[in-house]
Structures are given as C-alpha cells and as structure tokens.
Amino acid sequence: MSDDLKIDLPDVTDVHLARARIRHQCCNTPVLRNPELDAWAGCKLAVKCENFQRTGSFKFRGASNAILCLDEEGEDDKRPVATHSSGNHGAALALAARLSGREAHVVMPDDSVPTKIDAVRRFGGTVHFCKPTSQAREDGLDELIGRGMVPIHPYDQREIIAGQGSCALELLGQDPGIEMLVVPIGGGGLISGCALAARSQGVKVIGVEPEGAADTAASLERGERVREWSPDTIADGLRAIVGVRNFALISSLVSRVLTVNDDDLRAAQAVAWKHLRMVIEPSSATVLAALERYPELFAGSHAGVIVSGGNVLLEDWHSAVGR
Amino acid sequence: MSDDLKIDLPDVTDVHLARARIRHQCCNTPVLRNPELDAWAGCKLAVKCENFQRTGSFKFRGASNAILCLDEEGEDDKRPVATHSSGNHGAALALAARLSGREAHVVMPDDSVPTKIDAVRRFGGTVHFCKPTSQAREDGLDELIGRGMVPIHPYDQREIIAGQGSCALELLGQDPGIEMLVVPIGGGGLISGCALAARSQGVKVIGVEPEGAADTAASLERGERVREWSPDTIADGLRAIVGVRNFALISSLVSRVLTVNDDDLRAAQAVAWKHLRMVIEPSSATVLAALERYPELFAGSHAGVIVSGGNVLLEDWHSAVGR
Numbered sequence: 001m002s003d004d005l006k007i008d009l010p011d012v013t014d015v016h017l018a019r020a021r022i023r024h025q026c027c028n029t030p031v032l033r034n035p036e037l038d039a040w041a042g043c044k045l046a047v048k049c050e051n052f053q054r055t056g057s058f059k060f061r062g063a064s065n066a067i068l069c070l071d072e073e074g075e076d077d078k079r080p081v082a083t084h085s086s087g088n089h090g091a092a093l094a095l096a097a098r099l100s101g102r103e104a105h106v107v108m109p110d111d112s113v114p115t116k117i118d119a120v121r122r123f124g125g126t127v128h129f130c131k132p133t134s135q136a137r138e139d140g141l142d143e144l145i146g147r148g149m150v151p152i153h154p155y156d157q158r159e160i161i162a163g164q165g166s167c168a169l170e171l172l173g174q175d176p177g178i179e180m181l182v183v184p185i186g187g188g189g190l191i192s193g194c195a196l197a198a199r200s201q202g203v204k205v206i207g208v209e210p211e212g213a214a215d216t217a218a219s220l221e222r223g224e225r226v227r228e229w230s231p232d233t234i235a236d237g238l239r240a241i242v243g244v245r246n247f248a249l250i251s252s253l254v255s256r257v258l259t260v261n262d263d264d265l266r267a268a269q270a271v272a273w274k275h276l277r278m279v280i281e282p283s284s285a286t287v288l289a290a291l292e293r294y295p296e297l298f299a300g301s302h303a304g305v306i307v308s309g310g311n312v313l314l315e316d317w318h319s320a321v322g323r
Numbered sequence: 324m325s326d327d328l329k330i331d332l333p334d335v336t337d338v339h340l341a342r343a344r345i346r347h348q349c350c351n352t353p354v355l356r357n358p359e360l361d362a363w364a365g366c367k368l369a370v371k372c373e374n375f376q377r378t379g380s381f382k383f384r385g386a387s388n389a390i391l392c393l394d395e396e397g398e399d400d401k402r403p404v405a406t407h408s409s410g411n412h413g414a415a416l417a418l419a420a421r422l423s424g425r426e427a428h429v430v431m432p433d434d435s436v437p438t439k440i441d442a443v444r445r446f447g448g449t450v451h452f453c454k455p456t457s458q459a460r461e462d463g464l465d466e467l468i469g470r471g472m473v474p475i476h477p478y479d480q481r482e483i484i485a486g487q488g489s490c491a492l493e494l495l496g497q498d499p500g501i502e503m504l505v506v507p508i509g510g511g512g513l514i515s516g517c518a519l520a521a522r523s524q525g526v527k528v529i530g531v532e533p534e535g536a537a538d539t540a541a542s543l544e545r546g547e548r549v550r551e552w553s554p555d556t557i558a559d560g561l562r563a564i565v566g567v568r569n570f571a572l573i574s575s576l577v578s579r580v581l582t583v584n585d586d587d588l589r590a591a592q593a594v595a596w597k598h599l600r601m602v603i604e605p606s607s608a609t610v611l612a613a614l615e616r617y618p619e620l621f622a623g624s625h626a627g628v629i630v631s632g633g634n635v636l637l638e639d640w641h642s643a644v645g646r
Contacts (some may be wrong), residue, residue, distance in 0.1 A: 052601075100595065278602075279601075310600035
C-alpha cells in the first residue's frame with residue numbers, strides 16, 4: 001500500500017459511534033487501581049484491563065465495529081471476512097464474524113503463539129498458515145480476497161481504529177482524573193484510536209514500543225513511515241509495522257514514543273503478577289515497563305495505562321515471571 | 324473455644340459500618356461479566372474479583388476492619404497483633420497492621436504455599452512456623468498472646484466477619500440484578516458476612532466446600548459444629564474448620580452447602596483461565612466448580628460468584644491448567 005494514497009482517517013466522532021455500536025457485544029472492561037502498584041510506579045495509575053475483553057484483548061473492539069459496519073452497510077449476503085494476524089486480531093475477528101453469522105479466515109505466521117492459534121479456532125475461525133514474513137502474510141490474504149472474501153485489516157482501517165479508540169473513551173469515563181494515557185504500539189490501531197479520544201479531552205498520549213519493533217519511533221525520527229523492519233522481540237503482538245493511517249494519526253496526536261527492551265518486558269510481566277495478580281502478555285507489559293524505565297516522565301502524575309491483552313503461552317509467561 | 328460461650332454475632336449494620344470504615348483502604352474490586360463464561364455456565368454470572376483486592380484476597384477487608392476497630396477503640400499504644408493463617412489472612416493482617424503502624428506476627432503451618440509465606444513477609448509481617456495441625460496453630464498463637472499481642476482471628480471474630488461481608492454489599496451494589504450468591508467456605512468468615520449482607524436484600528446464598536474439607540456440610544447435617552476434621556484438599560485456603568460464630572450465621576442464613584472435589588477445582592481453574600484469562604487459587608475455583616457440578620441449581624439464573632483470591636504457587640496452577 002502506498003502512503004501517497006488519499007487515506008480516509010477516522011475522527012473522534014467515529015470513535016463515539018463505534019462505542020455506541022459495539023456496546024452490546026463488548027465487555028466494559030474494569031479499571032484496576034492498587035496502592036502497592038502506585039508506590040512501585042511513583043504515580044497514580046488506572047490500569048485498563050483489556051486482557052479481560054472478549055477473546056482476551058482489545059482487538060475485539062475493532063473487529064466488532066468493522067463487522068457491524070459491514071452489516072449496517074447492507075452487505076447482507078454475509079460474505080466471509082479474511083485477515084492476517086499474529087493472533088489476537090484473528091481471534092477477535094473470528095468471534096465478531098460468528099456473532100454476525102459470517103465465516104472468518106485468518107492468515108497466521110506458522111510461528112504464532114499456540115494459545116493464539118487455538119483461540120482463532122475456538123471462536124470459529126479458519127486458520128491458514130504462512131511463513132513469518134510481512135510479504136507472506138499479504139500474499140496469503142490476497143489469495144483469500146481473490147476468493148471473494150472481505151478483507152478486514154488488523155489495524156490500518158478506519159473502522160478498526162475507531163473501534164479500538166472506544167477503549168480510551170471508556171477509560172476516561174471511568175476515571176476522569178487521568179492526565180495522560182500510556183498505550184502500546186504495534187501496527188498502531190490501538191494508540192491511534194485512543195489518541196483521537198484522549199486528545200479530544202485534553203489528555204496527553206504516550207506510546208511504547210519494544211526496541212526490537214521500534215519502527216514507529218524510527219519513522220517519527222525520520223519524518224516518514226519506515227516500511228521495512230525485521231522485528232525481534234518477545235512482544236509477539238507488536239511485531240507489525242505501523243500502518244499508513246496509524247502513522248498519520250500518531251504523528252499529529254501522540255506526544256512521545258518510548259522504547260523498552262525484552263528484559264524490561266519480562267520484569268514488567270512479573271510486576272503485574274506481583275502487585276495485581278494479573279497475567280499479561282509481553283505486548284501489554286510495555287506500558288508498565290515504560291513506567292520503570294522512564295520514571296521522570298510519570299512521577300506524581302495520574303496516568304491511565306492500557307493493558308492490551310492476556311493471551312500468553314503459559315510456559316513463556318511462567319519462565320518470565322518465575323514463581 | 325466452647326460453642327456454649329455466649330457469642331457476639333455481627334449483624335448487617337456491622338457490615339455496613341465495616342464497609343464505610345475500610346473504604347479508604349480497600350480496593351473496590353471489579354465485577355467481570357463474559358458471554359463465553361455465561362454460555363459455559365448456562366446462567367448469567369457476575370464474577371466478583373477479590374483476587375484483585377490488596378494482598379490478593381478478600382481477607383484484607385476483614386483485617387482492615389479489625390485493625391481500624393482497634394484504632395477506634397483508643398487502643399493507641401499500637402500493640403502488635405497476632406494470628407494464625409495458612410497465608411491469605413496473614414498477608415492481609417500484615418498490611419493492615421503496617422498501615423496502622425503496628426507489628427503483625429503470623430503463625431503459619433510449615434507446609435504453607437511459598438507464595439503466601441513470601442506475601443506475609445513482603446507486607447511486613449513476621450512469620451512463626453508451626454506443625455500443620457490445628458493444635459499447633461493454636462499453641463503458637465497462645466504463645467504470642469502470652470507476649471502481649473492482640474489476637475485477630477482469621478474468621479471467628481465479629482469485626483472480621485463484618486469486614487468480609489462488605490464484599491457482598493459492594494457486589495450487590497455493582498449488580499443489583501443478582502438473585503443468588505455463590506461463596507466458598509473455609510472457616511466461614513467470608514460466607515457468614517456475605518450472607519448477612521445478601522439476605523438483608525433478599526438474595527439467596529449458596530456455599531461451596533471441597534469434599535476434603537467439608538466440615539461445614541457435615542456440621543449442618545449433624546446439626547452441630549464438627550470440631551475435628553483432617554483436611555485433604557488442594558484448596559489450601561479452605562482447610563480450616565468452620566468457626567462458632569460462622570456456623571451460627573451459616574445455619575440460619577445459608578440456603579445450601581455444596582461440595583466439589585479436587586479434580587473439579589482444577590477443571591474450574593482452567594475454565595477461569597480459558598474464559599476470563601484470570602489466575603485463581605483452588606479455593607476460589609470452588610464457586611465455578613459448583614456451577615459445573617450442579618448445573619440444575621443455577622440454570623437460567625443471575626448469580627454472583629465470589630472469586631476469593633489469586634495467591635497461587637505458579638507451578639501448581641500451571642500443572643492444574645495445562646497450557
């Protein structure tokens with residue numbers, strides 16, 4: 001996809017509409033607050049738990065919005081939908097499609113986390129394996145589109161971005177005192193939607209990337225979207241390259257993008273277990289890792305952090321967290 | 324302790340007072356709802372997550388209430404407090420005492436879950452190990468009382484019962500449609516307090532015990548409190564024998580006590596992970612296990628289930644849940 005295309009960006013109204021549209025399907029996920037965690041972080045935290053969203057991640061918000069939009073458009077022949085995904089978007093799309101009476105087909109890298117492969121199947125999706133490269137994913141998806149399926153992009157799509165943004169709207173309603181929002185960045189679907197919502201309420205947004213998938217930070221530095229990156233991080237949900245729409249929104253709405261390394265992520269997974277008794281995936285741990293790595297940015301503030309998902313392979317989690 | 328003693332039972336006013344007293348210290352824990360879990364259970368569930376309470380279990384409610392009552396009584400020499408506990412009450416008392424500027428001393432069986440021993444120490448408590456028998460626990464505690472410490476019973480005490488009951492008050496406020504409450508039974512602190520709150524609002528209460536610690540069910544059948552029981556269950560938090568006050572309240576307020584076996588508990592831990600992405604201790608799994616084992620009692624209802632804690636040894640949890 002060329003960045004020169006005229007792109008249709010969602011705005012904050014789309015986020016409000018998405019929230020209204022998906023409300024009956026999505027969980028209103030809880031916000032955890034914990035004095036011991038606050039003492040550790042040196043600031044007041046509101047932890048938005050998208051790991052307790054249906055299918056185990058925020059991705060269900062966007063998938064639900066995209067499918068319900070298809071239904072509203074009168075696309076009532078219930079054509080199958082297709083996507084590529086390392087897992088969370090795939091599972092989310094599978095469930096959203098099933099709730100709408102559609103088939104979902106998901107192209108997945110053959111090194112995907114087994115828990116995530118199982119999840120796609122559990123929610124009724126059909127998995128098509130491919131080599132773990134961006135090109136192989138795109139090729140796999142093109143083939144499915146050629147068979148008449150409707151593509152639903154994991155992040156670089158108006159309806160997806162708007163759906164993910166509902167998470168921030170919900171959080172800011174649950175805790176109106178939040179001054180800044182800390183959000184992981186993979187392809188940028190979550191942060192771009194959340195930034196639309198947060199900035200409309202005067203709330204600052206900070207993104208976090210793993211060093212091994214810091215293409216957004218590199219893109220911002222260079223002033224244009226990096227299109228090639230070989231990701232190397234345990235945060236399997238954040239290995240995607242930032243999307244065109246996502247980068248456009250991040251460039252204008254996000255204050256800063258921080259990076260953390262894989263050891264930081266493991267330590268942050270252990271912190272989430274120690275203080276919150278919560279199992280989070282490495283991608284989600286980015287936001288807690290940033291608090292530990294850049295304490296001066298958060299000291300004394302009231303920050304909302306979005307825990308994006310909880311779909312981990314238990315063996316990996318266990319070895320990260322110890323006992 | 325003889326059951327013939329005139330005992331001071333709390334009433335629902337004590338529960339309301341406890342809730343007001345502890346509010347600034349305790350977390351207002353979230354209620355999870357999940358359509359996939361509901362489909363599994365065949366009823367509508369509101370899952371009250373005391374695993375996200377401070378110190379990882381509901382026990383902090385009672386401990387906080389007991390310590391704040393001591394403070395209110397003008398017992399301002401800040402005498403150390405002491406208790407015996409398999410772990411959760413110990414950690415809870417340690418934190419509550421620390422917040423009040425007191426020392427806490429905890430007699431623990433030497434086969435306690437390591438995570439729970441660590442927790443007592445992490446919150447500033449001093450651990451005194453004893454043999455894993457009721458007698459050894461009592462003897463250990465008596466010695467500490469002899470040294471001038473104030474005993475805080477893990478469950479058979481008015482302030483403790485009232486504090487635990489705040490959990491049900493909170494839940495029924497969060498979800499006023501609940502028709503019945505399902506609660507684990509160990510010593511009976513949680514269920515007796517919750518039953519005071521629930522019954523005052525016309526909500527039925529069902530208790531659940533592991534078969535290997537079903538002394539309450541046996542006591543109800545016999546019409547008097549069983550005083551000897553050798554517990555044999557993985558639910559380490561429920562091995563205590565039901566208390567005098569607790570049994571009196573359960574006898575008059577609880578509709579039914581169900582039993583589940585350890586395999587049921589392991590399966591229910593896996594269910595909590597599969598549908599809620601939540602790590603719960605075996606004691607907490609009792610309530611989900613009961614839904615699976617006695618579906619006819621819950622079919623089509625709107626039930627509140629209290630997940631009492633999340634303090635597990637990860638190895639044990641992992642082997643129960645698989646991947």
